[in-house]
Amino acid sequence: MKNKRSLFAVPYVVWMALFVVAPIIMVVIYAFTTAAFDPTMGNFTGMGVYLSIFTRSFELAIIATLVCLLIGYPISYMMAKEGPGFQRVATVLIMLPMWVNFLLRTYAWMSILENNGLLNQFFDAIGLFDLINAIGAQLADDPSQYVPITYFRMIRTQGAVVLGMVYNYLPFMILPIYSVIVKLDRSLMEAAQDLGANSVTVFRKVILPLSLPGVLSGVTMVFVPAVSTFAISRLLGGGTHMMLGDLIEQQFLGGAYNPHLGSAIALVMMIIVVVCMWVMNRFGEGEEQAVML
């Protein structure tokens, strides 16, 4: 029996070895060698110049993750609570964008957020700019000096990058939280009600703590791709807000071709992410304990 089972596992093991373990080993080898494959630490010691990119990437990823959580949790909760009708509609709405190619989606956002894009055209059409300009001219010390605005600057901002990430990764927050909440035993909520809890207390003391595992996996599934995201920052951030993903991409495909440095950066990023996740999971367990005490 044992042999039979391990026989079935062979393709999986081969797959893992070929496409997961081998690349990681290669990344490690590249990170610690020069172009001539001589051992070196140089790839790491010189990394300080990219510090701002590191901090920006993690900052934006954290913001995007929090925004995803704030939007995603209520949606997941409602999907789990409402009838199957709402559930189906919401699932389709959430999944639909995922069937469109990632780049296409992001290009679409570009044309929406552009200075003369759809959104600004819409604001113009409803007379928002005229209104603002009228008020602005009134308030200005010298009305003749007032420069009327004709658009909001939305593209090429960090906000646009966060928006792009939230839009792309929101489903990864919603689905794990939803699947945890929907499986919660209804009788637990009834028991809480029976013991005197109103619906707010039922949520706070039963549903929220029991949905934490879903939150943790949602946060992981958003944060990890958000940190390493590329293209979004280039397209929506206008290249002025480079992120780690773009930096690494440049080392492999771009003009700054240096796969050894790229590997080193990727390795450092990976380690930081793993440490973050580990700390968070510890914290998650701690949370459970804290609730228990």
Next chain:
Amino acid sequence: MSKELIRLVNCSMAFDGELVLDNMNLYFNDSEFLTLLGPSGCGKTTTLRIIGGFITPTSGEVLFDGVRMNDIPPHQRQVNTVFQRYALFPHLNVFENVAFGLRIGRTEEKEVNGKKKKVKVRIPQDEIRERVLEMLEVVSLKGFENRRINELSGGQQQRVAIARALVNRPKVLLLDEPLGALDLRLRKDMQSELKRIQQQMGITFIYVTHDQEEALAMSDTIVVMDQGKIQQIGTPEDIYNEPKNAFVADFIGESNILDGIMHEDYVVEFFNRKFKCLDKGFAPMEPVDVVIRPEDIDIVPPEKGQLRGVVTSVTFKGVHYDTIVDFKGFKWLIQTTDYHPVGETIGIILNPDDIHIMHKSQYSGMFGDYSSYSEEYEEMDDVTMLDEEEEGSSREGGNEE
């Protein structure tokens, strides 16, 4: 002495147009152990959920102390529930599960400066601690405070669920088949323990079960239900000795139920023979159901018997023998401590107080004939064989691991 706490008035409940409770009228007294007894699907849980406030009856009224409660949500009702499958909070330890209700502040009306105000009342920490520990002692779970729920056995989880409900000092505790998941030994222990707790705390228990033995052993009052209707309300003795119809007679204990004719007060005819009985008040020559409990029948030598029959099957049941006897094609179950082999002709004697007369009902003719008795046994044998097979296969499954 006994004060009425809860009353259901003409309560009906329908799900998707299907009537599940049919015009229930029932009241619950202070400090009473009342059992709702009936086969699965008869509406016991639905009745409890109406009292607990989880569903609102389609028609009729729920009164607590005479006040209409139909639209009051569960968290504002002074009753607590022990759920069918415990519903303990898996993220909390034993202590916090029990403390759950105490930690929730209750709003109470209070006079403040001569005005009625709603005040949120919180119980101080040390009082919570004291009450939880006290309650854990009552349910014999002292020292288990810090255990996780999944580290407890079924019986222990059961006790936590009871403590969690009782610690709030409800006037009424609702229990939905609380012992259903426990094995026989544990069930017996818990039965007496529950009874002890109920008497010790002096509160009303509304207890749901489909196990008639359990109901007889624990209750002050039994409400027998079937198909959403109350069939009979009474003390265990009443219900057992004076069943109202064939359903109750069959559901509570074993019964031989036969067709009879009531000639006059105290005289009933069956098997073309007149018997003396203790029942009266029937119409002359009224067709009736006659109930004879298997343990009430005395076996005598054939020549001394009022009726003669042939033993067709004997099963040893520990204390007694289940003896099936054929009387002119109608098979009776007789329970005696004497052994009578298959094929033996025996006589029986029925004393007046062994014979119970019931009016005819929709259940007449459905129960009380033991012709199929031996087949029932064979079916049960099949079940045990199946069990063994399953065990065998699961053992194989274990080897795979």
